[in-house]
Amino acid sequence: MVSHAELDLLAIAHIDCDAFYASVEKRDNPELQDVPLIVGGGQRGVVSTCCYIARIYGVRSAMPMFKALEACPDAVVIKPNMEKYSRVGKEIRERMRALTPLVEPISIDEAFLDLTGTERLHQATPAETLAKFVRGIEADIGISASVGLAPNKFLAKLASDLEKPRGFSVIGAEEAETVLAPMPVGRIWGVGKVFQKKLEKDGIKTIGQLQTMEAAELARRYGSIGLRLASLSHGDDSRLVKPERGAKSVSTETTFRSDISSFETLRPILRNLSEKVSSRLKKSDLSGRGITLKLKTADFRTITRARHLGDPTQLADKIYAAGESLLENETDGRRFRLIGIGVSDLEPADRADPEDLLDVSAERRKNAEIAVDKLRDKFGNSAVELGLTHAARSSDKPRKS
CATH class of the missing domain: 3.30.1490.100 (DNA polymerase, Y-family, little finger domain)
Structure with a gap:
């Protein structure tokens, strides 16, 4: 990211490690570095995650293993080692907490951060601090990550997915509606496959279509989730980054x-x-x-x-x-x-x-x-x-x- 009109004003970030399980395995075994790698198998016989080389062949998470190997027969398959992944995830999490106390973990390899007011501490803007952070974990821990920077959590999460791997994407408040409009409704937080099919059955396929509808109409059709659709479709999200997510x-x-x-x-x-x-x-x-x-x-x-x-x-x-x-x-x-x-x-x-x-x-x-x-x-x-x-x-x- 060279420039953005709101770059120095944004402080809510989503950090997501790239193909985390596969990245840890490749880090620990350099012979796997340039080969398609699938982490999964076991009782369910499905893909937990796969590296980006395997994804070129069409392999994806939750795919049955036999289909994954049909798509990529030369892939190396490794069973998940959750204890190892947890250790690496905790190491990265501690580095996040060194940036700001406002770290909200989402899973073992991703979290929201609020860097508001940290400029004096780090002698840098949030964007510069985040760029230094991802460079540091790749150099020191051997794991790459993608960053989304935005005015709120919803947009930050969307941004972090835009240019994986090693992405750093920004969505500003002024451009939010334009960026969201062509996206499918399934990109909205909380819209799963079943609800997405319901919306599509009602003729609503893109976020831009939601933007043209009144909140009252969406509430009448879909209840409380309709109000959420109305807000998020315009890029509005009032959720705070909470350092404690409740019970572990x-x-x-x-x-x-x-x-x-x-x-x-x-x-x-x-x-x-x-x-x-x-x-x-x-x-x-x-x-x-x-x-x-x-x-x-x-x-x-x-x-x-x-x-x-x-x-x-x-x-x-x-x-x-x-x-x-x-x-x-x-x-x-x-x-x-x-x-x-x-x-x-x-x-x-x-x-x-x-x-x-x-x-x-x-x-x-x-x-x-x-x-x-x-x-x-x-x-x-x-x-x-x-x-x-x-x-x-x-x-x-x-x-x-």
């Missing part, structure tokens, strides 16, 4: 009246707890990749076991499945007085549970869970109950939750 995890646990050692007795209790965690995630519009099982033995020794999922989830079905496999390995005759389940590495809900083309039953279970949620919202939690969770309620009365 969502979890629940229960203590038994008498110790339990049986896997079959613990399973329904774990399912019941998974449903509670799932409900809280859904109500908070959150999802997460990290699943943690907590157990406390009869002699008060705490045991935690964790697993990372390929995609963030908010479904009880997936939370329970991961927790159950962890539990099975620990039920070896020991008696437990407490069990808990939690979800961490939280992300926005719109990233959760992408369609699994390799497991059609997973999509059916997802739809069934959504239907059950609607019935419970209308008639109460006891309106629909699985046989497994009913067993949990009748088998043992917990002391606390």
